[in-house]
Amino acid sequence: MSSFLPCHEPDRLACPDVFRLRVSGWIDKSNFGDPRWPINTPPPEGMRLRWNFPFLSANPGPRIGYPLRFIVWRTGDLTKSKEIFHPEVKVGHAPRTLAPRKLWREMHKRSDNRFDVGEERCDSADAVYVQLTSTSKPVQATLLDASGAKRVAVSLSPGDQFYFEMAEFKAIVFSERPSLVNVPICLDLRVNLKQSLDVVPSAIAVVDARIWTHTKLTDIGQRLSTRDLQPFVTIGTDEWDDLRRRGAAVVQATDAGTEPPDADLKYLLLAAATRWEAAVLMGWGFLDGEHPPGKGLDQIDGAAMMTRSPGIYGYQVEAQTHTPAGIVSTFSSAFFASPDPMAGLSAPAVRLLAPGPICEMQLSKKVDIGKLPDQPVISKEDAREAVYCNVGYELDTDNACNEVMFTSPWALDSHGDTFKEVGEFGSSFGDRTAIVSGFKVVTRRDFNFEIPFVDSRVWLKVAVGDHWDRYLKCPPTDEELPRLRYRGRALPLDKAVCNGKDRTVTLDLLADKTWKADRIARLLNGRIELLSKTPGVEKKELKVGSGPPFLMEDRSWGAIIDPVPSLSDQGILTGGVLQVGRFTARVIRFLPGSTGEVICSFEANPACAGERLYSVSDGRADAILSESDDSERLWKLVSEIKIFPDGTPESRSRTVPISSILDPIITSLTFRFATRLAVSRDGRTDWGPISAPVAAPYLHDPPERPELCLKISQLGVDYYGRSMLRAAADNCKELDSRFRNAVVGAHLPDQSALPEKDKVPPERLLAQLGGKGLFGPQQAFRGKALFEGFTALEGTADGEAFTIGVSNYRESDNAEGPPLVVTFIARDVGD
Amino acid sequence: MTPAVFAARWALPSWVRREPNIGNSDVGLFFFRLFEWAGIFEANPLAADERVFARPASADLNLVMDSTRTPAALLLRTAEPCDWRRVDITVLHRMKPEFERRFETRLVPAPDGCACVILLLADEIPVRVPRGEYALRLRYKYRLDDLASLVNSVDSNATLDECQIALTQPMGGVWNV
Helix, strand or coil: CCCCCCCCCCCCCCCCCCCCEEEEEEECHHHHCCCCCCCCCCCCCEEEEEECCHHHCCCCCCCCCCCCEEEEEEEEEHHHCCCECCCCCCEECCCCCCCEHHHEEECEEEECCEEECCCCCCCCEEEEEEEECCCCCCEEEEEEECCCCCEEEEEECCCCEEEEEEEEEEEEEECCCCCECCCCEEECCCCCHHHHHCCCCEEEEEEECCHHHHCCHHHHHHHHECCCCCECCCCCHHHHHHHHHHHHHHHHHHHCCCCCCHHHHHHHHHHHHHCHHHHHHCCCEEEEECCCCCCHHHCCCHHHCCCCCCCCEEEEEEEEEEECCEEEEEECCCEEECCCECCCCCCCEEEECCCCCEEEEEEECCEECCCCCCCCEECCCCCEEEEEEEEEEEEEECCCCCCEEEEEEEECCECCECCCCCCCEEEEHHHCCEEEECCEEEEEEEEEEEECCCCCCEEEEEEEECCCCCEEEECCCCCECCEECCCCCCCCEEEEEEECCCCEEEEEECCCCCCCCCHHHHHCCCEEEEEEECCCCCCCEEEEEECCCEECCCCCEEEEEECCCCHHHHHHHCCCEEEECCEEEEEEEEEECCCCCEEEEECCCCCCCCCCCCCCECCEEEEEEECCCCCHHHEEEEEEEEECCCCCECCCEEEEEHHHCCCCCCCCEEEEEEEEEEEEECCEEEECCCCCCEEEEECCCCCCCCCCCEEEEEEEECCCCCEEEEEEECCCCCCCCCCEEEEEEECCCCCCCCCHHHCCCHHHHHHHHCEECCCCCECCECCCEEEEEEHHHHCCCCCCEEEEEEEEEECCCCEECCCEEEEEECCCCCC | CEECCCCHHHECCCHHHHCCCCCCCCHHHHHHHHHHHHCCCCCCCCCHHHCCCCCCCCCEEEEEECCCCCEEEEEEECCCCCCHHHEEEEEEEECCCCCCEEEEEEEEECCCCCEEEEEEEECCEEECCCCEEEEEEEEEECCCCCCCCCCCCCCCCCCEEEEEEEEEECCCCCCCC
């Protein structure tokens, strides 16, 4: 499961934004950690509150308007009056909020596999708790939120108790029907404390919602200051003034009943979301704890401020907005928190994902979006060669306080190029699909970023944070040298011509004067390799049966294949292709299974979880494993052409002896030649793709004339009148076993009466008149005896001369050499 | 009756196994090579009717001896060419009163089809001919696979002709596995 996205996307819903409150546990200098931005003041202690700002959202429904004030309500210690639900958790995380049991309710069963928070489309809750019976099947569960955008995937085993908090949690979907102890329950914090819990909260502060837009940083700092008036503010004056200006514009537009300026509103939302400090100064948050003496800007009830203690307190915020109908109150969701010190942040475990960093050269060209969307302006500059690195990491954390992971990929400078920072990626688990495994939440980060060069080592800088401005810088990962996926294209061959006489071949590169090797080849000892297809070696293909695909530990896929390929075949097929029906994938490796079977691991990128890569029947599918076209075994390096520093080849033609390809060469054949680029660094060589091969026929010399003495005997005449002949090497050399022998025979005309000049050599006469015998070219028996039958011999009178020619014949290319001519006196051997 | 069990010392040389089978156009060369191997072409000239290509007036069965004068194969000669692809020969052999073993055969016809070397097979390996009594069953199939039928298709009973020959072969070793 490289992908945990469900194969059937749930509908994305537009639900009204919910006014939502969150409260931290007790935070003071003991558990705040080192501040993210430098400051000498200790953090004011207390419970940190923050709320979102849905008041200006018009999606869907009318805008409420910019509030006048926020009233912070708080109950007394609920542990004394209410039953608090403490879920037992085996999978998920420890609760960040412990709420009265009354607020937990059963979920609505949509189907055997799915439970929803409520029947309405936009019903949502804040946490879910599920218990599997000890006899349940193991199941996969996916949590969906109301927007359909965030997901959490978890594997549950029998007896598991799963707890997870998720904003706008909407439904839990199981991969198959689970056996549950009870119907899943959810915690709904969208309640009014007074009505739902029958308690009387008190207002502990009234936060002025607008004063910040016209208050200087030095004055607004009192919202977050120690009791001895030291502000704990890291925002700069310019930054604050910018925020104020934007805030004022938004307030003004809202009050005028016009659309608030979108960019400004977004800026405010982002500032408050990424920095609790900004939210507090803007009146979108509050510290229930240490403040300077007095009521301050926010009518703080100093006596009511929280002190460190056990217990659980309920919070709610009331927003009061001025409308034409008067003052309207909007209540936030409730939140329950304990003024017990929160646990500190801790470093996550960071794992480099297989196959590790891979870099490649990419050409990029500047494209301007242009004035009209369909008329982009493409830069006239040459495309720039840039090296991009692709790397994936997995971050595990079992600390519920680690809410945000900050990651930034880095690379070393190289070849005069410096690494350009790509910035820090911060995201909380809610932002993307997270995988829960036991108490660990696993998130994956994939980066594709520009690095100075292919030899730049890369690593990941990691930090964790929470929504309360706590931040912990963690040790970076080890530096890794990226593997090069080299795609440099070599100048292909124009032609290859074999010279049979010299036994050489001349390879000419394409006369493309504009071709230049890429930057990697120029800097890393690049050369054009001239390759010959290895004669007599065929691309290996193996028909096998493949079991169903499954996910391997390194996130590649695997399938058991049978019959088990031999070890040498496994080596040959690694890097090749697995094909099952229409599914094809690159074979990564073969590895032994636990019971002697062999697992073929392959690359596959399913679009969604549970996607069937290929189908099997009775646990097996017909598959073909084939060797890669670029396999080392299939090609032989013949010669190399260096690349000059300017990227041009040292030469465009090479002549090499054929013996360097095939030795000894004994026959005519067709060679195939191709080129590719090779680059080397740190003793490692990488190759680009092999160019399209060109063919070059080689014509080998015909076989030589047999040089030996032959004894001819007539064995008899067969039923069809063919005189059978035996020609045997007689106490001399044997016939050459590399060849077969063709035998022709003829009764040649008597030339003895002709003048010498008119005599035709018997070899030529034989070529004209000679008839083939009964058999084709044959292998001499034990290098010695040939047999043939000639009708013409039977027609030759006793005592007349008969001539045969014996020549060497090469079966591989049908080449026949000149004959050894032997004339003998025919005898009547009868029939 | 059990098939003849293969005994290593009885095997004909391994090149025999690599030669083409009946149906291949070069099987005629194999026929010659068997006699070449047996040394017959290098031996003193034979009487005219003992030559390989001497055609008998009627079919005869001969023993082919190798250069050590050990019986190596049987040679069946006919007065006219025969389609040896249709011929199936089973050889029963005994030293005791009852036939003890059965040899399958491999046929190596002469190029004109008027003679055929019968190689005895034990465990599919060509072997020499042991001393003893023999019963040969020869079947000539009128209908065979892709070959043209030699009988009217209505006459479905006559699908083959069969004859049997019994003889005593006094030469060579005793089959003793």
